[in-house]
Every structure is written in structure tokens, then in C-alpha cells.
Amino acid sequence: MRRAKVIFNDVTLRDGMHAIRHQYSTDQIAELTKLIDDSGVDIIEATHGDGLGGSSIQYGFSRETEKDIIKTTVAHAKNAKVGVLLLPGIGTIEHLQRAHDWGAQVVRVATHCTEADVSEQHIKKAVDLGMDTVGFLMMSSRTTPENLLEEAKKMESYGAGTIYVVDSAGALTMDDTRNRIALFKEHLNTAVGFHGHNNLSLGVANSIVALEEGADRVDTSLAGMGAGAGNTATEQLVAVMNRMGIPHGVDLYKAMDAAENVMKPMMERPVQIDRLSLTLGYTGVYSSFLLFAERAGKEYGVDPRDILTKVAEMGAVGGQEDWIIGVAQDLAKQKLSV
Amino acid sequence: MRRAKVIFNDVTLRDGMHAIRHQYSTDQIAELTKLIDDSGVDIIEATHGDGLGGSSIQYGFSRETEKDIIKTTVAHAKNAKVGVLLLPGIGTIEHLQRAHDWGAQVVRVATHCTEADVSEQHIKKAVDLGMDTVGFLMMSSRTTPENLLEEAKKMESYGAGTIYVVDSAGALTMDDTRNRIALFKEHLNTAVGFHGHNNLSLGVANSIVALEEGADRVDTSLAGMGAGAGNTATEQLVAVMNRMGIPHGVDLYKAMDAAENVMKPMMERPVQIDRLSLTLGYTGVYSSFLLFAERAGKEYGVDPRDILTKVAEMGAVGGQEDWIIGVAQDLAKQKLSV
Structure with missing residues (x-):
């Protein structure tokens, strides 16, 4: 063509x-x-x-x-x-x-x-x-x-x-x-x-x-x-x-x-794919969610990547950082019940 | 599927x-x-x-x-x-x-x-x-x-x-x-x-x-x-x-x-795409050609990437490092005649 x-x-x-x-x-x-x-x-x-x-x-x-x-x-x-x-x-x-x-x-x-x-x-x-x-x-x-x-x-x-x-x-x-x-x-x-x-x-x-x-x-x-x-x-x-x-x-x-x-x-740091940026690409959420997910992950003992994946599935587009605590709590409960 | x-x-x-x-x-x-x-x-x-x-x-x-x-x-x-x-x-x-x-x-x-x-x-x-x-x-x-x-x-x-x-x-x-x-x-x-x-x-x-x-x-x-x-x-x-x-x-x-x-x-150095590795991917030649091309490039005042591109076009598969001088000379002549 x-x-x-x-x-x-x-x-x-x-x-x-x-x-x-x-x-x-x-x-x-x-x-x-x-x-x-x-x-x-x-x-x-x-x-x-x-x-x-x-x-x-x-x-x-x-x-x-x-x-x-x-x-x-x-x-x-x-x-x-x-x-x-x-x-x-x-x-x-x-x-x-x-x-x-x-x-x-x-x-x-x-x-x-x-x-x-x-x-x-x-x-x-x-x-x-x-x-x-x-x-x-x-x-x-x-x-x-x-x-x-x-x-x-x-x-x-x-x-x-x-x-x-x-x-x-x-x-x-x-x-x-x-x-x-x-x-x-x-x-x-x-x-x-x-x-x-x-x-x-x-x-x-x-x-x-x-x-x-x-x-x-x-x-x-x-x-x-x-x-x-x-x-x-x-x-x-x-x-x-x-x-x-x-x-x-x-x-x-x-x-x-x-x-x-x-x-x-x-460059101040090499621009490259690291765990953080790969996680964002994988879950497809805004980077603003990251810090919240990490904090909630620590508090509730769940992997922040699972939180981000779940939040993404729920259709977050930005501004729903408040969903994160709820998701972390749910994931922690599921973990206990397994 | x-x-x-x-x-x-x-x-x-x-x-x-x-x-x-x-x-x-x-x-x-x-x-x-x-x-x-x-x-x-x-x-x-x-x-x-x-x-x-x-x-x-x-x-x-x-x-x-x-x-x-x-x-x-x-x-x-x-x-x-x-x-x-x-x-x-x-x-x-x-x-x-x-x-x-x-x-x-x-x-x-x-x-x-x-x-x-x-x-x-x-x-x-x-x-x-x-x-x-x-x-x-x-x-x-x-x-x-x-x-x-x-x-x-x-x-x-x-x-x-x-x-x-x-x-x-x-x-x-x-x-x-x-x-x-x-x-x-x-x-x-x-x-x-x-x-x-x-x-x-x-x-x-x-x-x-x-x-x-x-x-x-x-x-x-x-x-x-x-x-x-x-x-x-x-x-x-x-x-x-x-x-x-x-x-x-x-x-x-x-x-x-x-x-x-x-x-x-x-890692001793970050594994990443740099000019050298991109050149190899672009020209598709063995890495063993690189050093020779750089030397010949300097000697004859031509871009080593042009040498590698030409050598690749000629069908080099490895072991034809001796082609490089000839290619560099040809490219230098073409440059003079432009």
C-alpha cells in the first residue's frame, strides 16, 4: 500500500x-x-x-x-x-x-x-x-x-x-x-x-x-x-x-x-520500564492511584498490584482514589477466607 | 483461537x-x-x-x-x-x-x-x-x-x-x-x-x-x-x-x-537499547563487525553505520570483516564525487 x-x-x-x-x-x-x-x-x-x-x-x-x-x-x-x-x-x-x-x-x-x-x-x-x-x-x-x-x-x-x-x-x-x-x-x-x-x-x-x-x-x-x-x-x-x-x-x-x-x-534518571511503570501499563490506571494503593496494601497486607487491577476492573478513570481502601479491605477478607 | x-x-x-x-x-x-x-x-x-x-x-x-x-x-x-x-x-x-x-x-x-x-x-x-x-x-x-x-x-x-x-x-x-x-x-x-x-x-x-x-x-x-x-x-x-x-x-x-x-x-550496566545495539538491529549484522566498521569509518571519514548497512546489503553473515575496508573506501570515493 x-x-x-x-x-x-x-x-x-x-x-x-x-x-x-x-x-x-x-x-x-x-x-x-x-x-x-x-x-x-x-x-x-x-x-x-x-x-x-x-x-x-x-x-x-x-x-x-x-x-x-x-x-x-x-x-x-x-x-x-x-x-x-x-x-x-x-x-x-x-x-x-x-x-x-x-x-x-x-x-x-x-x-x-x-x-x-x-x-x-x-x-x-x-x-x-x-x-x-x-x-x-x-x-x-x-x-x-x-x-x-x-x-x-x-x-x-x-x-x-x-x-x-x-x-x-x-x-x-x-x-x-x-x-x-x-x-x-x-x-x-x-x-x-x-x-x-x-x-x-x-x-x-x-x-x-x-x-x-x-x-x-x-x-x-x-x-x-x-x-x-x-x-x-x-x-x-x-x-x-x-x-x-x-x-x-x-x-x-x-x-x-x-x-x-x-x-x-x-536525563535525571534513565527512562525505562521498571516495576512501577509496568504495573501502570498492566492495570491501565492513572499514576495518581499508585501511592494510595501502596499505602493501603501495606495497611491491609495485600499486594498493591492486586488493588490496582481490581480498581481498574471496576472502571476507575481518575479521581476514584477513595475506592482503594474498600478494595484493599475486600481483598484482605478474601485472603483470610481462603 | x-x-x-x-x-x-x-x-x-x-x-x-x-x-x-x-x-x-x-x-x-x-x-x-x-x-x-x-x-x-x-x-x-x-x-x-x-x-x-x-x-x-x-x-x-x-x-x-x-x-x-x-x-x-x-x-x-x-x-x-x-x-x-x-x-x-x-x-x-x-x-x-x-x-x-x-x-x-x-x-x-x-x-x-x-x-x-x-x-x-x-x-x-x-x-x-x-x-x-x-x-x-x-x-x-x-x-x-x-x-x-x-x-x-x-x-x-x-x-x-x-x-x-x-x-x-x-x-x-x-x-x-x-x-x-x-x-x-x-x-x-x-x-x-x-x-x-x-x-x-x-x-x-x-x-x-x-x-x-x-x-x-x-x-x-x-x-x-x-x-x-x-x-x-x-x-x-x-x-x-x-x-x-x-x-x-x-x-x-x-x-x-x-x-x-x-x-x-x-547488572553491571543497564540492559537497554543504545545507539550501538540499535545500529546492530537496524543493519542486522554480527556484532563482530562493529569495531572494524568504526575503525574504517574513522580512517576513511565515513559513517560506520553506512559501512554496516552496505556490508549487510552485500549479504555478510559473519566472517567477512575483510569486506569492510573495501566498502569504506567505496563510500569515501562516492562522498568525494558528490
Whole structure:
């Protein structure tokens, strides 16, 4: 099958912010932007890990101001467009207007996978501003492909030009990814994107599956720099795409060298799959549940992974940390009665 | 599709030997064996990284004797069978007889993917000894699926009960894996196995694809402990198999805990994908070519990755290090004439 060139959206300077506690300096942002831009990536996203307005007590303060992060990236991106992330509720229309004024040309309006409704005004504003406007359905593993499509259709109706399946927890299997992307390609008139995490070691594989199903855009970062087990690593995905003959505009060697010589030495800790991130991918719950599950596990003498698995089965999507004590108590009782 | 329980062949104590320069102590071997055995793995392979007889100036001396490695593993494996690796040319019939006498019940007779002929006497001897006898076709990416099948048929004719597609360089894409395993399942009467490496970040994905195509056995190691970018990590593959409902006998939490609490702290360096291992996966050549390519690259001012890519295109399988200078010279000339 012949297909159009895949659009690479780099998230080293946005999802990667999580892995460095939002502490990139403008010098680092400038250096990384130059390298990513020179490698041929199409879009460079640069924002606090939790998007516009994310720098706060709740989400962690970034080292540099939003303005400096965006303007520095814009100043050093010669060919790539610069993008920002916006989570309605954290970021506002005003944040978006300012980011646009500082030179951002792409915005990804991100909601939980079952709450696309909250993106309406932000998507419409972005379209009004003439931005490349993307709907970004986070935690896409937490609902069915059919429900996810319904939410995507809402974003399409608001005017988004691209809709993403976002595997925030790295919890999608290859079949899960295939089903979601295929449904989007069949029923949406927008472009379709995929954002993967590596918790189950499927970041590259899921991205390939998404591209096989016709995805138009894909998210990657140098050396996988990103939250948890990290994102799909640019250089790894490009290597596989080259081997398969899938067209794109990224220079493999430049991406490899930037990842190895510049990105990895900047990391505070190696971005890799560990027990914690694997547990999140396996259970598919929000990372905010982890600490609670560990505490409850200790208190009631049950494995926190069993608590998370049960909470996930119950359909938790975020904000149901109060379920955890009840689940821990139930599991402890079951243990006694065995 | 309902399928039989997948047989896990652990290689932590064999392929993992490479990652620790063959320096596991008997205490470490005992500790790891207990944990791997207790996790429910079916076969535990324990040998020098290059198989029986591998401890030498050429391949590196192991810390413990072959006898102590095998007998320690046998002593602590309560449920799992103990296996050994044998590369004809390095190991001999006599090595095999001794390993069997020390309690090894499984042997994998390994040859380059186009040289199955050299395995005849070793496979026949293993069958005579009543061992679970496996043919192990290394560097399976370096020939076509059809040629690989012809080599597998030779091993089948010698008496092997299982034949493996071995992705030594971590160079197979998912389609490459699918094609090879599917052909084996269609045309062989033996069981079929898959041994993956993670150079292209596809260790878990390729193993899943192999299982989807009906593979009966799969190789893994704790935390991916193995040569280069490492093997398929047991705990990661088990997590995905659980999510997909593929039957096996491994306890996920025990594998996760053994990987995190015991295996990772034993590692001399993190087993991960770096520029070097990614280059090997991308070009698919033997690691022995790397040093030569780097030297020639420096001397002639060309990128060693271009040299390796070209050498791979020329069909190198190992032992053609002398091609490298010629390729480097040609690339340097092309560079001048551009």
C-alpha cells in the first residue's frame, strides 16, 4: 500500500518535561530544538508536561516561564512548526491566545477519553486562530473503541483537523491499537494520530500497527524521553519504519546521535520500564492511584498490584482514589477466607 | 483461537551471561534459579553465553566451571527442566554427554541460519540421550523465510523436536517474524519456538506475533538480561500475554519482583537499547563487525553505520570483516564525487 509521508510530532520538550520534573533550562530547550528540527521532525511540542498553565503547586513548577519555553522553541525551529498542549481545566483560552502570539502554530486540546465535551470552546478558538488543531483523547485504553469514536466525533464536530488515540498509560495491546485506529480511519474525516507509551514495551510496535492502519501522525521523543516508561523513541521508530519502507522525513542518524549524545546525558534518571511503570501499563490506571494503593496494601497486607487491577476492573478513570481502601479491605477478607 | 499453554524457556543464565561477561557466581546462579523456578518458568537454560565449551580465550572465560554452572542450576530447579546451549564447533559431543550426566534435560543445538548441516551429529546424540532436543537457527533475519524453512527441515530430519527462529541481532520486524513462524508452523511437524532480542524495541511485540502464529515456545529473561539490547523481558511479555489471555504458567508478580529486586541490582550496566545495539538491529549484522566498521569509518571519514548497512546489503553473515575496508573506501570515493 502506498501512503503519504507520516507526520512526526516530537514530544521531547513536553511529555519529556515530566521526566525532568519540568526543569529544562532555556539553553537545553534551545539545544534540543535545534537538533530535533535539524533531524527533520515536522512538529515540536514544547509546554509544561501538563500543558499550558501547568506550572503550579499542583502539577509542579517549571524552571522557565511558559513564554520562555515557547519562544525559545520557536526561535530555534527553522523548519518544524511549534506546538503546545492544552488541557481544558488547567489551560484556558487566554493561555492559548498567548501561545499563539508567541509563535505556536499547532495545539493539541487534550481531554480524558470520555470527556471530549470540555474541549469545545478551546478547539473552536484554536480553529479561529488558524492553528493546526488536534483533539487528543488521553487514556484511550480506558474505554471501548466504539465509545472512543463517539468522543472523537465530538472533537471533529468542534473543528479539530486531527484526532489522536493517546495511550497515556502505555496499556494498549497491538490489537487494542489496531481496533481503535481502524475505527477512526473508517468513520472520521479528520487525520488520525497515535501517541504511545512504552509501559508494556509496545511503544514502537503500537506505532507501527497504527501506521499500518493508516494513521497520519505519530508522537515520538528522543530516547523515549517522557513520563513513566517513556514515549515511543524517535530513533527506534524511524529505524523500523526505514526497514519497512514507510515514508517520513526524519534522518535516522541525526535522531540516533541527538538521543545518545545530548538527550541521554540530560536525563535525571534513565527512562525505562521498571516495576512501577509496568504495573501502570498492566492495570491501565492513572499514576495518581499508585501511592494510595501502596499505602493501603501495606495497611491491609495485600499486594498493591492486586488493588490496582481490581480498581481498574471496576472502571476507575481518575479521581476514584477513595475506592482503594474498600478494595484493599475486600481483598484482605478474601485472603483470610481462603 | 484456543491454544496450548506456551512453554517459557528462560535464558537469564545463558544469554544473560553475555551481559555480565560470563561472570555469574554460583551463589548468583543459585539465587536466580530459585526465583525463576518459583515463578513457574518451564525450562531454565544455564551455560556460558556461547554455549558448552564457550569458556575460552576467544569467547571469554566464565567465572565458574561449566560443571558448577549446570549442577548449581540443576540443584535449585525444583520444577523447571534445565537446558544447555551447544554451538557445534565450540561445543562437542563430549560436552553434551557431560552436561546430560550433570542433569541437563534440554539442549538447544545452535547454528547459523544457513548452516544447519553442522548440527546433525549433535542433534542425533541428544536424541539418543533422551533429551528434549531443540534446533536453534541463529541470525534468522539473514536469510529468507523459505531458505530458513529448508534449514529447519534438515534439523527436523536429524530428530529435533522443536525448531527455533532465533533473532540474534534483534533485526526482525513483526512481518518478518510472522512470515517465518507461519511457514514453520505450516511445513514442520516439530514444535516451533521464537527467541527475540530488543534492538529494534520489538522483543515483546515479535514474541506476541510468534505466539499469534502458533509458536509453542518462547525465550525470555528477567529484565531482559541478555546480549546487546537484551532479550525479551519475561515480566513484560507475561504482562501482555495476561492482558491478551494467552495461556502460560508464569506468575507475573514473581517475575516482576525477581527482575526488579534481584536481577537489576546484579547488572553491571543497564540492559537497554543504545545507539550501538540499535545500529546492530537496524543493519542486522554480527556484532563482530562493529569495531572494524568504526575503525574504517574513522580512517576513511565515513559513517560506520553506512559501512554496516552496505556490508549487510552485500549479504555478510559473519566472517567477512575483510569486506569492510573495501566498502569504506567505496563510500569515501562516492562522498568525494558528490
